[in-house]
Amino acid sequence: MTPDFGSLVATHLIPALKKAYPDFQLILKLAFDFEDLQDPSFDLALRIGRVADEDLVVKPLGSFQRQLIASKKYLNANPIDNLDRLNEIDTLAFSNQQTSRIWTFYHQDDPKIKREISINAITAILVFRF
Numbered sequence: 064m065t066p067d068f069g070s071l072v073a074t075h076l077i078p079a080l081k082k083a084y085p086d087f088q089l090i091l092k093l094a095f096d097f098e099d100l101q102d103p104s105f106d107l108a109l110r111i112g113r114v115a116d117e118d119l120v121v122k123p124l125g126s127f128q129r130q131l132i133a134s135k136k137y138l139n140a141n142p143i144d145n146l147d148r149l150n151e152i153d154t155l156a157f158s159n160q161q162t163s164r165i166w167t168f169y170h171q172d173d174p175k176i177k178r179e180i181s182i183n184a185i186t187a188i189l190v191f192r193f
């Protein structure tokens with residue numbers, strides 16, 4: 064699991080599992096890396112995003128949406144009047160593998176209308192909350 068998602072799991076799910084199953088044992092590895100799940104030391108992996116490995120059994124557990132956020136000071140210095148400008152400004156990619164991303168935007172009144180924008184992040188950042 065990623066460190067952010069893993070901290071949520073550790074805080075909320077593990078105590079409930081331990082209460083329901085007192086003999087339950089867990090070693091939790093929090094990382095952005097895609098571990099080799101053929102390694103016998105892994106019984107389960109929780110991943111955020113698409114899983115491209117056809118040899119894995121994948122069960123969706125939920126979904127989420129991200130929000131685009133910028134400070135007023137940054138937007139005053141870098142006005143964004145349309146989505147095409149997003150690839151011209153500084154953006155952050157929350158990954159240690161790549162800095163290019165496709166961001167998908169959905170129309171607020173009609174979620175069937177969407178627009179994909181290619182973003183090249185100048186900084187890759189890892190966020191840890193424990």
